[in-house]
Amino acid sequence: MNRNVLISGASIAGPALAHWLGRHGFRPTVVELAPSLRQGGQAVDFRGETHLTVLERMGLIPELRRIQTGGSPVRFVDELGRTLLHLPAEFTGGEIEVLRGDLARVLYEHSLPYTEYIFGDSITSLAETSSGVRVGFQRGASRDFDLVIGADGLHSNVRRLAFGPEENYVSHLGYYAATWQLPNDLGLGKGSIGYNVPGRFASVGADHRNPAQAGAFFVFAAPELSYDRRDPEQQKRLIDHAFSGLGWEVPRLLGTLHQAPDLYFDSISRADVDTWSTGRVCLVGDAACGATIGGMGTGTAVVAAYVLAGELARAQGDHRVAFTRYESRLRKYARGCQAGGDRTGKFLAPGTAAGIRFRNTVLSRLLFLNGMLRLGEKVSSTVALPDYPAGPSRVSR
Ligand SMILES: Cc1cc2nc3c(=O)[nH]c(=O)nc-3n(C[C@H](O)[C@H](O)[C@H](O)COP(=O)(O)OP(=O)(O)OC[C@H]3O[C@@H](n4cnc5c(N)ncnc54)[C@H](O)[C@@H]3O)c2cc1C
Numbered sequence: 001m002n003r004n005v006l007i008s009g010a011s012i013a014g015p016a017l018a019h020w021l022g023r024h025g026f027r028p029t030v031v032e033l034a035p036s037l038r039q040g041g042q043a044v045d046f047r048g049e050t051h052l053t054v055l056e057r058m059g060l061i062p063e064l065r066r067i068q069t070g071g072s073p074v075r076f077v078d079e080l081g082r083t084l085l086h087l088p089a090e091f092t093g094g095e096i097e098v099l100r101g102d103l104a105r106v107l108y109e110h111s112l113p114y115t116e117y118i119f120g121d122s123i124t125s126l127a128e129t130s131s132g133v134r135v136g137f138q139r140g141a142s143r144d145f146d147l148v149i150g151a152d153g154l155h156s157n158v159r160r161l162a163f164g165p166e167e168n169y170v171s172h173l174g175y176y177a178a179t180w181q182l183p184n185d186l187g188l189g190k191g192s193i194g195y196n197v198p199g200r201f202a203s204v205g206a207d208h209r210n211p212a213q214a215g216a217f218f219v220f221a222a223p224e225l226s227y228d229r230r231d232p233e234q235q236k237r238l239i240d241h242a243f244s245g246l247g248w249e250v251p252r253l254l255g256t257l258h259q260a261p262d263l264y265f266d267s268i269s270r271a272d273v274d275t276w277s278t279g280r281v282c283l284v285g286d287a288a289c290g291a292t293i294g295g296m297g298t299g300t301a302v303v304a305a306y307v308l309a310g311e312l313a314r315a316q317g318d319h320r321v322a323f324t325r326y327e328s329r330l331r332k333y334a335r336g337c338q339a340g341g342d343r344t345g346k347f348l349a350p351g352t353a354a355g356i357r358f359r360n361t362v363l364s365r366l367l368f369l370n371g372m373l374r375l376g377e378k379v380s381s382t383v384a385l386p387d388y389p390a391g392p393s394r395v396s397r
Helices: 015-025 049-060 061-067 091-095 099-116 159-164 233-241 251-257 299-313 319-348 354-365 366-379
Strands: 004-008 028-034 042-047 076-078 083-087 096-099 115-117 123-128 135-136 143-145 147-150 170-183 192-197 199-204 213-221 264-271 282-283
Touching: 004 015, 004 083, 004 115, 004 143, 004 319, 015 028, 015 099, 015 115, 015 299, 028 099, 028 199, 042 099, 042 299, 049 061, 049 299, 061 099, 083 143, 083 233, 083 354, 096 099, 123 147, 123 159, 123 299, 135 147, 147 159, 159 282, 170 251, 199 233, 213 233, 233 251, 233 264, 282 319, 299 319
Parallel strands: 004 028, 004 147, 028 115, 076 192, 147 282
Antiparallel strands: 042 096, 076 083, 123 135, 135 143, 170 213, 170 264, 192 199, 199 213
16 A cells, blocks of 8 residues: 655645645655745635635634635726726635635644655655655655655646656746735735736735735736746846836835845746656646646645545555546646636736726626626536545644
């Protein structure tokens, strides 16, 4: 029986999977490249029955309700701060919205009783043997595991090692996104304020729990850029360049970028992998079917972790059966959710002044907003969720 499972990545999919594997009697180990749990990122949301059912079965709803943001309405303004469009909290925040860093911490805590965590390391080689996988690490000694799961995001290391180069699987959707924390010197209240010029969106909102802090969220259109994903200073220069010369509060916000310790910067891209597993290696979350922003990646990752662990338990660890069932249950669902991400960049930062005016006019109609909301809930609930009997949750604090 395949009990020892190595998971690469400790953000959302990794800890969620470790939690479920632990409750089904497996022994998960999670290796994370960062030296500790990564903070940062904006709010992420859960919407529709399927997401909430999984969170409920994980025993997370009361805690997430305690720390939820309550949704983040966005007011789009012109150069002088006059309102052009108001997106209500339900539209942006789903049924439960939490900061990504808070969610990662809660999932981590709920997986700790069952999981060995290794921070500051990364897999360098995967060699399948007749009974398992011999795994080489950048820093630690080689170890043997029964199965290896890539939960290491859109730029997955496991996918590169086991399936091939990233360019075969990830398509750039023409935009980049950045988030960082800054002092709330603008006197911001609830919600965010956003400003557009063609191909650019700059926004800022107060932190719901610490009003002295705020979060910036910038999106810009650009062809694929060549940069070092591990060099935040280089990424800051790219953002600075993309927004230089813009009005409104942009210069003030850019002025805080250089001190930001928690920059999140990535392309808006999607991952499409023909088959989510090869031999004893399988992918979950953004590594398999990510869509950066707007594709319900967080909800899909949590649902996929639940199904993958459940199918492994149901098949008594037989990965061939479990990986096939996991994928056949979820592939169509994940595709449907992912499609929302294809529109995010164009929605936030339309390429022309006419495009911005059109968005502001059409979206100010409540009927349209309600329709979009219902569509999101429907898409995120189109999968039949089996009940996989599992042991009780044991949270450690
Ligand atoms: C710091 C951060 C901020 C984010 N901010 C936002 C945001 O503002 N808006 C949004 O929509 N989405 C954001 N995301 C992405 C969002 O979390 C995912 O789209 C979604 O939740 C699915 O999560 P995931 O666990 O599959 O992937 P991710 O959340 O991308 O997590 C992947 C994890 O794998 C780790 N990792 C990467 N390479 C290796 C390696 N070689 N070895 C070991 N571990 C590795 C990463 O450090 C990370 O912890 C952010 C992700 C991170 C890590």
